[in-house]
Amino acid sequence: MSQPSIVVEDLYVRFRPYVERKPTLRRTIGRRRSPEEVIALNHVSFTVNRGEAFGVIGRNGAGKSTLLRCVAGTLRPNGGKAVVHGKTSTLLQLGVGFIPELTGRRNVYLGGLAAGLRKHEVDERFDEIVEYAELEDAIDRPMKTYSAGMFSRLAFSVALNLDPDVLLLDEILAVGDASFKEKSMQAMRDLLDKAGTILFVSHSLASVKEFCDRAIWLERGEIAAHGPSAEVVKAYRKSVAKQNAKG
Amino acid sequence: MTQTTSAPTYYTRRLVYYVKELWRRREFIWFLAMGNFKARNASTALGLFWWVLNPLLLSLVYWFVFGFIFPSERDIIYLMSGMFAFHFTAQSLTGGANAVLQNSKLLTNLKFPRLILPLANLIEALVGFGVSLGVLLVVQLIVPPHFFPTSKHLLLIVAIVPLHFVFNLGLGSITARLAVPFRDINNFIPYLNRVWLYMSPIIWPLSMLTTERGENFAPYAEANPLFSLISVYRAALIGDPFDIAMLVRFAILAGIVGIVGVGLFVRYEGKIARHL
Numbered sequence: 001m002s003q004p005s006i007v008v009e010d011l012y013v014r015f016r017p018y019v020e021r022k023p024t025l026r027r028t029i030g031r032r033r034s035p036e037e038v039i040a041l042n043h044v045s046f047t048v049n050r051g052e053a054f055g056v057i058g059r060n061g062a063g064k065s066t067l068l069r070c071v072a073g074t075l076r077p078n079g080g081k082a083v084v085h086g087k088t089s090t091l092l093q094l095g096v097g098f099i100p101e102l103t104g105r106r107n108v109y110l111g112g113l114a115a116g117l118r119k120h121e122v123d124e125r126f127d128e129i130v131e132y133a134e135l136e137d138a139i140d141r142p143m144k145t146y147s148a149g150m151f152s153r154l155a156f157s158v159a160l161n162l163d164p165d166v167l168l169l170d171e172i173l174a175v176g177d178a179s180f181k182e183k184s185m186q187a188m189r190d191l192l193d194k195a196g197t198i199l200f201v202s203h204s205l206a207s208v209k210e211f212c213d214r215a216i217w218l219e220r221g222e223i224a225a226h227g228p229s230a231e232v233v234k235a236y237r238k239s240v241a242k243q244n245a246k247g
Numbered sequence: 248m249t250q251t252t253s254a255p256t257y258y259t260r261r262l263v264y265y266v267k268e269l270w271r272r273r274e275f276i277w278f279l280a281m282g283n284f285k286a287r288n289a290s291t292a293l294g295l296f297w298w299v300l301n302p303l304l305l306s307l308v309y310w311f312v313f314g315f316i317f318p319s320e321r322d323i324i325y326l327m328s329g330m331f332a333f334h335f336t337a338q339s340l341t342g343g344a345n346a347v348l349q350n351s352k353l354l355t356n357l358k359f360p361r362l363i364l365p366l367a368n369l370i371e372a373l374v375g376f377g378v379s380l381g382v383l384l385v386v387q388l389i390v391p392p393h394f395f396p397t398s399k400h401l402l403l404i405v406a407i408v409p410l411h412f413v414f415n416l417g418l419g420s421i422t423a424r425l426a427v428p429f430r431d432i433n434n435f436i437p438y439l440n441r442v443w444l445y446m447s448p449i450i451w452p453l454s455m456l457t458t459e460r461g462e463n464f465a466p467y468a469e470a471n472p473l474f475s476l477i478s479v480y481r482a483a484l485i486g487d488p489f490d491i492a493m494l495v496r497f498a499i500l501a502g503i504v505g506i507v508g509v510g511l512f513v514r515y516e517g518k519i520a521r522h523l
Contacts, residue, residue: 074358075355075520093356099286101289102286102289110282113279114275118274142289
């Protein structure tokens, strides 16, 4: 029996629509709050073991990103808990903490420090990060001069070189050209081999099926299917096809 | 990791943990502050100088208005010393409100003590303030009475700047806290700053507080926390008479504002992600 790396227990998150409408002074004072609530996650539980890649699929608005944000600890749930054992690296968006006006070099430090590394730890990894991102001399140019591919490669390289125990990924495998994509897949396999854990949210059913051992399918904040990724993907595909046929 | 119970002992333990986390992240705070500092100044031709130029030009404008249009005894050094100190506080009000809103990407993706954001913003403003004090020193070499600070004055600066920092941190945390649910605050702060500027002894001389008819406005003026602050700065920077009571008064105020502001922000920070 392998040890659990991510334990999500009875996770419950609700949003009030007025919150999502960016409440202004007038709306708050006006007391015209809508009593309805949107339940983003309705008592979701699952466990991810060490060395496992775990997929999360579902339609837009099913609660996938909310789930990742709870696991990452940036969103406090209304009920239940999400516990992560080990050092977490999050790749929910690319280039978090980067400031485009600054050089790539400076941004490697910013990104690494933002993710929780110390400066000397970034020093140690610096050459590796640049080499992996295939940037060479461009590292000393402002990042706003980078192509989209260069930007993503550097961001991805920083996240991977944090040596995380747990990597939280949101829909970013579509990074760079074909050869970089292959490299990033390899890097994630290496992480899994080192008993790392990956929680992977994606719309790309093919990569979830290929890459993940197990998966859940979220539907309106609830788990619609839970099991080996091939089966979950199959069930989800069926449901989508059925809905398309109806609509 | 888990965040469920809320027993009193848990609060203190959480506070210790919070401060430890902040300290562990000090390099990040510094890089974020300096990164923003550079980025903000990278796109304008005069770059870094705007930090000094803004309050400097404002001082010159008032010097021109009150020196030539309405002549009075105010000199440029008096204006600048007050204006620079005020500018640091004004910056932390605006910066605090922006610190959280502009870093929404960091907030939704990474877990860290949220106080880092107003703190980094304040450090950025502190660096700008430091540069402007250097400019003031240079101006004093040129303009009579050629005041040059002695070690006594430097000691006073060492005492007042940290207090000013704590005061500003409290204020910046409050605007950061308020700006998340009420974005309207961003439109309001410039007016608040303008009113506060006029209420503070920056462009008007202290002699104006008492009139020939025997009226005394000093108690009202002194209710303004910036009154004691600027009075200490003037003692330190341009050699005005120093009143220890002013320093003590501001120290107490800074402590209260700092604790209340930071407390309000930290208690709220778990909810920030929901509003972004």
